[in-house]
Each structure stands twice: as C-alpha cells, then as structure tokens.
Amino acid sequence: MSTVTAVPLRPIAKGSLTKLWVGIGLLAAAGVGLAWHTTAAQVAMATPPAEFLARNAKRSDVKTTPSGLQYQVIREGSGPRATAQDVVLVDYDGKLANGQTFDASARHGGPATLPVGGLIPGWVEGLQLMNQGAKYRFWIPPELGYGPQGAGDGVIPPNALLVFDVDLQAIMPRNAMGMGGMGMGGMGGMGGSPHGGMPGQ
Incomplete structure (x- = not known):
C-alpha cells in the first residue's frame, strides 16, 4: 500500500x-x-511616394499644389507672408515616411535661421504659402526634396518622401542679416537638413 x-x-x-x-x-x-x-x-x-501622396490627397484637411507639394495648416499665421528673398526663423521637425525623425531644429539648439531661396524646392514653395506665426505640415515628394541621390550619407534614402512640421516664427529681409545667400542657423550643415545636399545646388 x-x-x-x-x-x-x-x-x-x-x-x-x-x-x-x-x-x-x-x-x-x-x-x-x-x-x-x-x-x-x-x-x-x-509604399511608393506617389501612392502615399495619392491616398493622402483624399484627406479633407490636406491641400495639394500643382507641383505636387502637399500641406496641412496646423495653425494659421497673421503676420506677413514669406518670399523667396527673405530669411526666416523656423522650428522644424523632418521625418521619413515611417515616422523616424532625420533632422530637427531642436537638435541644433532651437529655431534655425534659413534663406528661403536657398532651400530644397519643397521648402522654397512651402514657406511662401505661410504667414509669420503659422505652423504647417508638408509632405514633400522626392522630386521636390533630395531626389534619387538622397542625402545625409544615407540618412535620407533615395527617392524618399519627406514630412516636415514647420513653425514660421519670424521673417526678415535677406540683407537684414548680411547673409549674402548663406546662413544655416542651427542647421550645422547636416546633409538631411532642408538646406544641405539640395539637388542642383
């Protein structure tokens, strides 16, 4: 037992x-x-940029320009509108389609001072849609960004769709700062910035 x-x-x-x-x-x-x-x-x-942009264009809060640039007004501004001859003070955050930030003004110590006419085509066009004090989100197709070569030593892949949140804080005439076409503010020459590595420059 x-x-x-x-x-x-x-x-x-x-x-x-x-x-x-x-x-x-x-x-x-x-x-x-x-x-x-x-x-x-x-x-x-x-997802190919053209496919993403075609889908994004159907959103009621997104506008598409003839060039293919898409934008969303997050906050309207009440100041003057930027021109290609101006220098602007902006806070920005640049992301790839997957949401990964590749560059931001905060990484360089705060708002960046940039010559509107010396930036990638998507920025040149987009900034001129904005009034001082405005905040927009831009979806920039590759042909208005860094094209087939990409930028930043691989940080931005070839033919990448770019998403930028841009807060336009101030507008100044180019000669007000004696920039003579230069001036990176906090950008530090990063190849993925809206200035560095621009096609055709």
Missing part, C-alpha cells in the same frame, strides 16, 4: 488570478502593438 505525500499549497488570494490574467493580457497587447507599429513603419517605407 503506497502513501501519497500531500504538498501543502498556499491558497491563491482572491483576485490574484484575475490580476495575473490581466497582466498577461496587457503584455500580449503590448507585444501586438509593437509588432503592428514596426510592420506599419516598414509598410510606410515600402
């Missing part, structure tokens, strides 16, 4: 099982969310 040794088990406190399952559920949801975000970013980068 065999005897079975009983191992005393501590009873599970009331509600602990529920907490355990809730914890497991939250971990699973976080894992699914992370996987979805990673997949969505990869899909965004793999």
